[in-house]
Amino acid sequence: MTGRLAVVGLGPGDARWLTPEAETALGAADALFGYGPYLDRAPARAGQRRHASDNREEGARARAALESAAAGANVALVSGGDPGVFAMASAVCEQVEQGPPAWRELELAIVPGVTAMLAVAARVGAPLGHDFCALSLSDNLKPWPVIERRLDAAAQAGFVLALYNPISQSRPWQLATAFERLRGHLPVTTPTIFGRAVGRADESIVVTTLEAADPAGADMATLVIVGSAQTRVVPRPGQAPLVYTPRSIGSALA
């Protein structure tokens, strides 16, 4: 008899975004695996083993969780946001495909969550209210020219862009290059949102324009949304402006 593995999305930082399904999966697990700061967000339970790993060891972490489940444990592998969006679910599937046949027989559940772009969008209005793309700016796992081609295609076709992994110490120039490229396709006034640490105590949300967007305002914990030519800003007295992309576009754009 083998165990089971749940890949659990915690949502962004705020515990009020943890779904009941995720909470149940965390509580039922004998063993938790994950990046340390994510593990710290799982409610403590006596007798539960916790295996913290570094942020960049997705493959090894997925294998360790699968091995533990194959040995009979009820395992939860925790992921920030939604596990299926630039997170652990894909890493687990990859290891299942490449690993021993027994791993294909494990009971595997992916527990969805609120992904960062939805939480950042909610803070400012509805910038993702029309067609949009989610794109990782990390060129650790794909060549930079592929990213440029996708930025071009998405912006030219009128998609709003949610940029994950916009910048890090080892990838310092990519976000500036992306902004510069997008300025070639979009109005300089295009609303641009920096959502940092959304749902955490140190949350910061900045609404600016593509022209003024400063890559120095982003770090590893930031999600960037770049609007389309349709995205609008509604000033509000005494409150932050609303940013939204209308549901409809006119036939003049066809």
Place this chain on the structure above:
Amino acid sequence: MTGRLAVVGLGPGDARWLTPEAETALGAADALFGYGPYLDRAPARAGQRRHASDNREEGARARAALESAAAGANVALVSGGDPGVFAMASAVCEQVEQGPPAWRELELAIVPGVTAMLAVAARVGAPLGHDFCALSLSDNLKPWPVIERRLDAAAQAGFVLALYNPISQSRPWQLATAFERLRGHLPVTTPTIFGRAVGRADESIVVTTLEAADPAGADMATLVIVGSAQTRVVPRPGQAPLVYTPRSIGSALA
């Protein structure tokens, strides 16, 4: 003194996907507005007024909710999935922009939720594990040529596609046309997923290929995911296959 308006995402059908924040917002409201079947999913509370409206009256529903809040009520406007993704948040922002100045002074909160594509993806593995687009196939609010241009751009650039509003009685041909168009860009073996009523008792998840994808398998309650050329299917003995898009792509694609 005026009231407040929360636009609340219920997540897909399963109550285990309702976040604590959403539950709190629903419980705190004096008045609930929304499409009838969504209202039925909000836990009952004595003394709470409920205003059900038809599915296609987003603008009128948003105005009614704003009017009620401006009159002093604590209002929750409910939305399936995430309110910011092809749902009510954008309609509310649009009405705030176009409505009386007092609406800009209201306290407005958008409460994010699990959107359908995340729940459908979780059921099959991690098809959204790499860059992806969310695109509505409804040409009620945008011209069909815009949709075709976006399908082309997304598929050619290697994005996985999550198709919202794929088909309805009044839009019977659009999904077949979209599949035909995508077949011109993607391998015929590209994994294609029909996720119907995810999280509800009548949930149905079908994994097929772009070649075999039959629009008759979709209805108003269906979310369709079309993979990229990178998306993989992992057969599992005695279980449904896993479908995932790897996190990395090789430099040969650059």
